[in-house]
Amino acid sequence: NAGVMQNPRHLVRRRGQEARLRCSPMKGHSHVYWYRQLPEEGLKFMVYLQKENIIDESGMPKERFSAEFPKEGPSILRIQQVVRGDSAAYFCASSLTWTSGRRYEQYFGPGTRLTVT
Amino acid sequence: AQSVTQLGSHVSVSEGALVLLRCNYSSSVPPYLFWYVQYPNQGLQLLLKYTSAATLVKGINGFEAEFKKSETSFHLTKPSAHMSDAAEYFCAVSTNSWGKLQFGAGTQVVVTP
Numbered sequence: 001n002a003g004v005m006q007n008p009r010h011l012v013r014r015r016g017q018e019a020r021l022r023c024s025p026m027k028g029h030s031h032v033y034w035y036r037q038l039p040e041e042g043l044k045f046m047v048y049l050q051k052e053n054i055i056d057e058s059g060m061p062k063e064r065f066s067a068e069f070p071k072e073g074p075s076i077l078r079i080q081q082v083v084r085g086d087s088a089a090y091f092c093a094s095s096l097t098w099t100s101g102r103r104y105e106q107y108f109g110p111g112t113r114l115t116v117t
Numbered sequence: 118a119q120s121v122t123q124l125g126s127h128v129s130v131s132e133g134a135l136v137l138l139r140c141n142y143s144s145s146v147p148p149y150l151f152w153y154v155q156y157p158n159q160g161l162q163l164l165l166k167y168t169s170a171a172t173l174v175k176g177i178n179g180f181e182a183e184f185k186k187s188e189t190s191f192h193l194t195k196p197s198a199h200m201s202d203a204a205e206y207f208c209a210v211s212t213n214s215w216g217k218l219q220f221g222a223g224t225q226v227v228v229t230p
Contacts, residue, residue: 004160031215043161043207043220056217091160095216104149104168104216108160 002027004094004109005074012115013082021077021112025094032075033106034067037089049075082116089113119144119212123221131229136180136195138224140208143189150191151209151218152182161207167191178202203228 005024013019025032034046036059045059049069060067064082069075079086090113093106124139142148149168153161165176172184182193191208208221 006160033216033218035218035220042222043218045217045219048215048217055215093161104151104211105163105166106216106218107163108153110158110160113158 004029004092004107006090006092006109006112008112009110010113010115012117014117015083016081019079019082019086019114021079021090021092021114023075023077023092023094023109025075025092026107029094029096029107031095032069033093033095034075034077035091035093037091037111039088043091046077079114082114084116087114087116119148119210119219121208121210121219121221123206123208123224125224126222127225127227129227129229130198132200133197136193136198136202136226138193138206138208138226140182140191140193140221141189142191142208142210144210144212146212149211149216150182150184151211152176152180152191152193153207153209153220154178155205155207155223157204164193164206198226198228200228200230202226 032049035043037043047060047067048056064080066078089111091111093108095106120143122141151166152164155161165174167184175181180195205223205225207223209218
């Protein structure tokens with residue numbers, strides 16, 4: 001059973017470009033979470049999605065950031081007009097549905113390391 | 118509101134010695150608590166979790182943690198450190214209904230021969 005997959009693993013963007021980060025959850029998982037790990041900071045929650053729904057985006061910056069989890073395909077975290085402060089590791093995690101006794105276990109992908117030059 | 122505090126950003130331990138990583142939380146409701154490990158340039162791996170069952174929780178790789186409500190603590194221990202335990206360890210708490218995690222700042226563990 002493949003784990004959470006993220007691509008690309010490394011992404012370099014120039015200031016002002018767009019960054020698209022992809023996350024494929026584990027098989028059978030319908031809940032996706034995005035976290036950001038900034039240099040010298042801990043992991044911070046960004047957004048929680050279920051298929052076709054954003055449930056909680058309280059950790060997302062108000063501008064330039066958006067996320068989606070379509071009915072088909074991976075979850076996408078999109079950062080428009082990137083700035084140097086966006087350089088970080090972005091992690092996706094997935095979990096089982098609510099009816100599972102293991103719904104509180106989040107399984108993390110390897111992350112996408114974004115560098116803005 | 119909930120929060121997590123990890124005491125000590127860096128811990129150095131000798132191979133074969135006890136590993137003790139401290140985590141304290143604050144929460145107005147019964148929490149779910151987790152320990153994750155992160156190896157360099159990798160994602161986080163779940164070591165163990167507390168979800169209101171037994172207060173002493175055993176995890177992978179010989180780690181265990183004890184939930185102490187009176188002390189609002191969830192310290193992680195391993196009796197004998199291995200070189201492969203060198204990594205960063207994160208304590209996390211969740212109190213809302215869908216599992217949003219709030220992480221501590223992390224503790225970097227160095228294991229010396």
